[in-house]
Every structure is written in C-alpha cells, then in structure tokens.
Amino acid sequence: MAFWAGPRAKASGNFSVRLRTAIEIVALIVALVAAQLVLRALDKEYCLTQLTMAIYYAIVVIGLCFIMGYAGQVSLGHGAFFAIGGYTTAVLTTSDFSRFEAAAWGRLLKHLRVLVVRQDMYGADVLSAAPWAAFALAMAATLVIAALIGYPALRLKGHYLTMATLGFGLIVYKIILGSTITGTTDGIVGVPAWSFGNFVAISGKSAGRVHNYYIASSIALLVLVLLRNLVHSRVGRALRAIHDHETAANAMGINTARYKLKAFVASALLAALAGVLLTHYTGGVNPSEASAMKSVRYVALATAGGSTSLWGAAAVSIVLNFLSLRGWFGSYDNAVFGALLITIVSLAPEGPLKPLGQVLRRFRRRGGEDARSNDGAS
Amino acid sequence: MALLEVQNVRRAFGGVVAVDQVSFSVEAGQIKAIIGPNGAGKTSLFNLISGLLKPESGRVRFKGREIGGRKPYQIAQAGLARTFQNPSLFLQISVLENVMVGQHCRTRSEFAGCSLRTPGQRREERAMRDSALSRLDFVGLAGHAAAPAGALAFGQRRMVELARALATEPDLLLLDEPASGLNMRETDGLGQLIEKIRDTGITVLLVEHDMSLVMDISDEILVLDNGATIAEGSPQAIQNDPNVIAVYLGSDFKHASTSQES
Numbered sequence: 184m185a186f187w188a189g190p191r192a193k194a195s196g197n198f199s200v201r202l203r204t205a206i207e208i209v210a211l212i213v214a215l216v217a218a219q220l221v222l223r224a225l226d227k228e229y230c231l232t233q234l235t236m237a238i239y240y241a242i243v244v245i246g247l248c249f250i251m252g253y254a255g256q257v258s259l260g261h262g263a264f265f266a267i268g269g270y271t272t273a274v275l276t277t278s279d280f281s282r283f284e285a286a287a288w289g290r291l292l293k294h295l296r297v298l299v300v301r302q303d304m305y306g307a308d309v310l311s312a313a314p315w316a317a318f319a320l321a322m323a324a325t326l327v328i329a330a331l332i333g334y335p336a337l338r339l340k341g342h343y344l345t346m347a348t349l350g351f352g353l354i355v356y357k358i359i360l361g362s363t364i365t366g367t368t369d370g371i372v373g374v375p376a377w378s379f380g381n382f383v384a385i386s387g388k389s390a391g392r393v394h395n396y397y398i399a400s401s402i403a404l405l406v407l408v409l410l411r412n413l414v415h416s417r418v419g420r421a422l423r424a425i426h427d428h429e430t431a432a433n434a435m436g437i438n439t440a441r442y443k444l445k446a447f448v449a450s451a452l453l454a455a456l457a458g459v460l461l462t463h464y465t466g467g468v469n470p471s472e473a474s475a476m477k478s479v480r481y482v483a484l485a486t487a488g489g490s491t492s493l494w495g496a497a498a499v500s501i502v503l504n505f506l507s508l509r510g511w512f513g514s515y516d517n518a519v520f521g522a523l524l525i526t527i528v529s530l531a532p533e534g535p536l537k538p539l540g541q542v543l544r545r546f547r548r549r550g551g552e553d554a555r556s557n558d559g560a561s
Numbered sequence: 562m563a564l565l566e567v568q569n570v571r572r573a574f575g576g577v578v579a580v581d582q583v584s585f586s587v588e589a590g591q592i593k594a595i596i597g598p599n600g601a602g603k604t605s606l607f608n609l610i611s612g613l614l615k616p617e618s619g620r621v622r623f624k625g626r627e628i629g630g631r632k633p634y635q636i637a638q639a640g641l642a643r644t645f646q647n648p649s650l651f652l653q654i655s656v657l658e659n660v661m662v663g664q665h666c667r668t669r670s671e672f673a674g675c676s677l678r679t680p681g682q683r684r685e686e687r688a689m690r691d692s693a694l695s696r697l698d699f700v701g702l703a704g705h706a707a708a709p710a711g712a713l714a715f716g717q718r719r720m721v722e723l724a725r726a727l728a729t730e731p732d733l734l735l736l737d738e739p740a741s742g743l744n745m746r747e748t749d750g751l752g753q754l755i756e757k758i759r760d761t762g763i764t765v766l767l768v769e770h771d772m773s774l775v776m777d778i779s780d781e782i783l784v785l786d787n788g789a790t791i792a793e794g795s796p797q798a799i800q801n802d803p804n805v806i807a808v809y810l811g812s813d814f815k816h817a818s819t820s821q822e823s
Contacts, residue, residue: 418672
C-alpha cells in the first residue's frame with residue numbers, strides 16, 4: 184500500500200545492539216580466560232572446579248532471568264527442573280540394564296549404542312544408558328513436565344506460575360527424598376564422564392579441570408548469546424510486550440498464553456541442561472539440588488543480577504556461587520547470601536552492573552539524539 | 562455483505578446491562594462513529610467486538626466469519642485492530658519496537674530462528690523495522706523511533722498506538738476515543754489522518770466524544786444510550802434526530818437546539 188512507502192529504516196538500532204553484544208562477549212571471554220590464568224599464576228588452579236560448577240549454576244540463573252525479566256513470570260521450581268535433569272541422567276547412566284539384554288529391544292538399543300557397557304566403581308561390567316541418550320530423555324521429560332505445569336498456570340494473568348512451580352518443586356523434592364531409585368537422602372554417585380571423542384569429556388577428573396572449565400564457559404556463553412538474540416527479536420519483543428501490558432499484547436495479535444508457555448519451557452530446559460552437565464561434572468547428584476532453598480536462591484540471584492540483564496545475572500551468579508562453593512560463608516551461607524542480595528537489591532535494584540551500564544547508555548543516548556536531530560534537519 | 566455485522570449482541574455485568582441487543586453493520590470503506598453519553602456501553606461494545614469480552618448472546622461476524630467469543634489475538638490476526646481509550650503502549654520498549662510488535666501477527670520467526678539468527682529471521686527483522694518506521698513516518702513520529710515509549714507526551718502516545726494498530730495490517734480499525742486528551746490542532750490532524758487511513762482501504766470504526774470531529778469525518782453514526790441503539794444514520798440525520806437531542810441535552814432543550822441551528 185502506498186502510505187507506508189516511507190523512508191527506509193536505518194539499520195543503526197540493530198547494529199548498536201550487535202556491537203554491544205560483541206563487546207560484551209569479548210569482555211566475558213577475556214574475564215573467563217583471565218580468571219583461569221590468574222588462578223594458575225597463584226597456583227590455585229583447584230579453584231577452577233568450583234568456578235566450573237558456578238558457571239553451570241549460572242545457566243539456570245540466566246534461563247530464569249529470561250522469563251523473569253522479559254516475560255514477567257517467576258518460577259520457584261527451577262531447582263526441581265535442575266534436579267529432573269540431573270537425576271534422569273544419574274539414574275539412567277548408573278543403573279544396570281543387563282537383564283534386558285536378552286530382549287530384542289534391549290539388543291536393538293545396545294546396537295544403537297543407546298545402552299553401552301561400562302565398568303562400575305568395582306570394575307564389574309554393567310549395561311547403562313549412554314550419556315547422550317540420558318540427556319535426550321532428561322530434556323524430553325523436562326519438556327513434558329514443564330508444559331504440563333505451565334499450560335494451566337500461564338493461561339491466567341498474574342502470579343499463578345509462581346504458586347504452581349512452588350508446589351511442584353516441593354513435590355519433586357519429596358519424591359526424590361523418598362524413592363530408592365534416586366538414592367533417597369544420599370543421592371546418586373558414580374555417574375560416568377560424558378565423552379565427546381577421545382579428548383573432550385565432561386568429568387570431574389582433576390586432569391581435565393582446565394578443559395572442563397572451558398567447556399562450561401563455552402556452553403554458558405553460547406546460552407547467553409542465544410538468549411540475547413532471542414531477547415532482541417520478534418519473540419523477545421512479544422515477551423516484553425506481554426510483560427508490559429498483557430491485554431494490549433493480546434489485542435495486537437500475540438498469543439500471550441502460548442508465548443509465556445514457550446518461554447517457561449525454554450527456561451526449564453536450560454535448568455535441566457545445567458542439571459545434566461553438572462551431574463556429569465561432579466559425578467553425582469544429591470537431593471539438596473531439588474530443595475526449595477535452591478529454587479529461591481536462583482530467583483534471588485536472577486533478581487540481584489538485574490532481572491533484565493542476562494550478563495548481570497550471569498556475572499553475579501558466578502561470583503556469589505563460587506564464593507559459596509569455596510565455603511567463604513561457612514555455616515552462615517544462606518544468611519550471608521541473603522544479606523548480600525538484600526544489599527544489592529536495595530542499593531542497585533537493577534543490578535550491580537547498572538552503574539556500569541549507565542555510562543554506556545549515556546554514551547549511546549547522545550548518539551541517538553544526534554541521529555534524531557539529523558532526522559529533523561533532513 | 563458488510564465487513565462487520567453485529568447482531569443482537571448483549572452483555573451484562575451483574576445487574577447492569579452494558580450492551581443490550583445492539584445490532585449494526587459497518588460497510589467496507591466507511592468511517593463509522595459510535596457516540597453516546599458516558600456509560601452508554603460504547604467501550605464495552607468495542608471490547609465485545611475485539612474479543613476482550615465475550616458476548617452473552619448475539620453474533621459478531623467479520624468478513625463473513627463468526628468472531629464472537631474468539632480470543633483477541635485471533636481477531637487481530639483476522640484483520641481487526643484496535644486502539645485503547647487510555648493509550649496502552651509497552652512503556653519498557655522503544656517507540657519503534659512498539660510498532661514492530663504490531664507486526665507480530667504478520668510475521669513468523671519463532672524461538673529457534675530468533676535465537677540462531679537465521680538468514681530468514683534477519684531478513685524478516687529488517688522488513689519489520691522498515692515497515693514499522695514507515696508507519697511511524699505516516700503518523701509523523703519517525704524522529705522518535707529510538708525513544709523509549711514512556712518518554713513520549715500523551716498525544717504522541719496516541720499516535721504511536723495508531724501506528725502500532727496499523728502495523729497489524731488491518732481491514733477494520735477500531736479507535737476508542739482517539740481524540741480524548743488531544744488539543745484542537747492535534748484533533749484536526751487526527752481527523753485528516755483517519756481520512757487518509759480510510760483512503761488506503763482500511764475501514765474505520767471509532768468511538769468519540771468530540772462531536773465536531775465525528776460530524777466532520779463520519780459517513781455514518783450509531784448512537785447508544787444505556788447499552789441500546791437509539792439512532793443510526795448520516796451525520797445530518799443524527800444531528801436532527803429528536804431522540805439524540807433528548808439524550809444529549811435533555812428533552813426540554815429540543816426546541817431550543819432546533820431554533821439555534823436555523
């Protein structure tokens with residue numbers, strides 16, 4: 184139609200987002216490499232173990248940050264999704280399925296290398312699920328469960344998802360504590376490494392410490408970039424529109440219930456992914472991962488990092504979880520954690536990276552105004 | 562066949578009947594106005610048409626298809642867009658992004674394409690940006706594209722909302738009191754804009770209190786009072802309709818107003 188044959192859009196807005204993303208990625212890579220080199224120089228490379236774990240936990244937090252900051256939905260069940268990922272992997276890769284070997288489907292699965300023979304801790308041969316198969320099943324299970332919880336809760340406006348996920352998390356915790364298959368209060372140990380070829384393996388062996396640190400960093404970085412792309416796209420705009428004004432978003436043609444559900448499921452999948460990876464890394468999983476405290480901690484970290492800042496959430500989460508895992512907070516762990524978070528939230532409600540971001544933003548705004556006055560002149 | 566046909570639509574809130582057996586139709590290419598005193602049920606009628614409320618009884622047909630009781634997003638996809646009485650922009654995102662949200666239902670990139678930035682997604686994103694910018698240009702706000710929507714003045718927000726509704730590529734545009742809160746100069750501009758929109762082939766149905774605007778641009782007017790239709794016709798006919806005069810000025814003023822007009 185004739186009337187919107189107006190001026191061609193300048194790509195400048197898009198470009199500045201991409202430039203900023205590139206700068207942030209480079210900064211993060213530099214920080215991650217610097218951390219490793221500094222720890223090596225200080226002869227404290229053993230700290231990389233906790234740093235790697237903190238990076239895996241950060242994947243949960245940025246996934247949560249995505250639905251909290253952009254879709255306006257709070258989940259108190261992310262600890263449970265993490266545990267579903269971790270326990271699915273742990274159970275399937277440590278159980279012995281040799282009794283099914285005689286059956287035709289057992290042989291088929293073995294032939295397809297879904298089931299593989301490996302040696303358990305005592306050197307005996309056992310037939311267990313291959314890590315990739317366990318991973319696929321963990322993701323599928325999370326997808327189904329998250330969809331089942333989210334579907335009714337997200338058709339409604341308001342904080343129904345928070346309530347539904349809180350209840351769900353408590354149930355999952357109780358089931359894990361009470362089931363022998365999940366090892367009750369002991370959890371599961373002896374989860375094998377997840378190998379990719381001969382050189383790359385996700386495992387806690389001290390020889391693989393440095394390369395596992397870089398595996399975790401790469402995965403977290405990839406997740407960050409993908410989420411960042413998503414946020415600055417049609418999907419991200421739709422989610423922020425829903426967060427801002429759900430009725431108007433719906434009236435503009437956005438299937439609000441469906442988008443909220445998809446965002447929630449995506450976020451739950453990231454939590455489960457982190458659960459799978461960390462379980463391979465530490466070689467086990469225990470029930471505390473599913474506790475309500477863990478879920479609350481994830482929410483607190485996402486909030487403290489600035490819930491609309493994926494990078495802020497990642498940074499805060501890595502630092503605080505690292506210190507916590509190193510035992511800096513001792514038996515006051517939760518208290519120190521809480522106090523730190525309260526301080527961050529009350530002094531810089533949009534996250535500690537905000538003051539830093541403001542400098543950048545002021546710079547950008549000046550650029551924006553120049554562009555605008557140019558428009559006026561033309 | 563009319564573009565929009567509303568038949569015997571009714572909706573009550575508790576004991577209050579907001580819309581009572583209202584029937585009317587909008588022909589393609591028209592500008593039609595709905596007027597009536599406060600509380601006459603105009604906005605409720607809009608909400609019933611655009612899917613924010615479900616009718617208790619009656620039918621709403623758009624382009625020959627029943628849309629009564631459908632979800633708002635389905636109705637928007639079908640080509641019926643609306644603005645709100647209080648501008649409901651998404652205040653956390655930029656003006657341009659607001660208009661781009663309007664294009665949501667005409668585009669298709671989903672989670673996978675958007676997170677991976679596939680070539681198709683990037684092409685679509687560029688097209689959305691271009692087309693949103695030209696719609697902003699149409700309402701005269703292209704210079705504010707990068708500003709956060711929350712930074713705009715009230716009148717400008719209305720215009721952005723209009724651009725956003727146009728971005729859904731509607732066949733029928735519902736405007737809920739587009740002139741309220743605008744000054745006289747802005748209202749004049751709005752009238753011209755609405756006529757321009759009509760000239761591009763978009764049918765317009767508006768609720769409005771500004772009588773001079775309504776009488777200027779409307780092809781047909783529907784008058785509601787207490788949820789029911791009391792008159793329908795050309796601006797000329799409505800101005801002289803005794804029922805309408807009685808509702809607006811009280812029945813005692815019937816003679817006074819006719820003598821004033823002569």
